Amino acid sequence: MPSIAQTSPSRLALLLLALAFATIAGAWAFEAAGYLPCELCLKQRWAYYVGVPLAALVAVAAPRWRMPAGMGFALLAVLFLGSAIFGAYHAGVEWSFWQGPTDCTGSLQKAGSMADFMNQLSTVKVVRCDAVAIRILGLSLAGWNAVVSLMLCALGVAGGWASFTPRV
Numbered sequence: 001m002p003s004i005a006q007t008s009p010s011r012l013a014l015l016l017l018a019l020a021f022a023t024i025a026g027a028w029a030f031e032a033a034g035y036l037p038c039e040l041c042l043k044q045r046w047a048y049y050v051g052v053p054l055a056a057l058v059a060v061a062a063p064r065w066r067m068p069a070g071m072g073f074a075l076l077a078v079l080f081l082g083s084a085i086f087g088a089y090h091a092g093v094e095w096s097f098w099q100g101p102t103d104c105t106g107s108l109q110k111a112g113s114m115a116d117f118m119n120q121l122s123t124v125k126v127v128r129c130d131a132v133a134i135r136i137l138g139l140s141l142a143g144w145n146a147v148v149s150l151m152l153c154a155l156g157v158a159g160g161w162a163s164f165t166p167r168v
Contacts, residue, residue, distance in 0.1 A: 009069055012159035013059035016076060016152055020055060023148050024048035030141065035134055038127040040090045040100065044145050047083035051076055051152070062163065070163035077156030080149045083146045087146030094140050095151050 007015075019162055024045060039043075058072035093100035132140040139147070 004022035007158070007162065009062035009066075009159050009162045010059050011072070012155055012162060013062050013144035015130035015147060016155040016159065017055035017059055018054060018157070020048055020080075020152055023145070023152075024052065027141070030134070035141075036127045039127040040086075040093070040129045041127075042143065044086055044142065046082060047079050047086075047149065051079050051083075052084070054079075057090075058159070062159075064105070065103065066163050070160050073156045073160035073163055075156075077153050080156060084146045085152060087142050087144075087149055090129065091140055091146060093107050094132050094142060096130065108149065114161050 016104060027037070027041075027045060027048075054076055058069050058076065061068040061072065088100075090100075092098050134141065136144065
């Protein structure tokens with residue numbers, strides 16, 4: 001069985017595509033099950049909305065065009081490294097390691113009076129970024145996004161390496 005470094009670039013792109021699509025589909029499934037995403041969760045999905053179609057293009061390009069495929073893999077690696085960092089940031093907000101954005105950490109202090117505050121509570125549904133909806137094996141979904149994004153980044157690096165390595 002070939003190691004990941006010996007796998008063809010098109011197979012690496014298909015693996016990256018499958019893992020990224022499964023991850024975003026899982027996020028949609030959790031949302032359908034009632035786990036509403038916060039603002040940071042929604043922003044973490046951007047990498048997948050760009051990465052899934054890009055991985056499909058790289059999978060198609062890899063057998064014929066090594067240079068564009070390699071550059072696509074490099075872009076995927078950078079994209080998912082950013083996603084991993086953003087996921088770790090969000091997980092840190094959930095663990096109270098640092099302050100998150102005030103617009104999604106439950107801060108409704110902008111109200112001028114008690115009536116304004118009560119009106120905000122009745123009209124605004126804030127999904128807090130610092131509250132974990134579910135933990136799986138000790139990690140929140142933001143934490144799992146960081147882990148999966150690091151794996152996707154590694155696949156991007158491996159695919160780029162395979163694209164520029166001469167095939168025997």
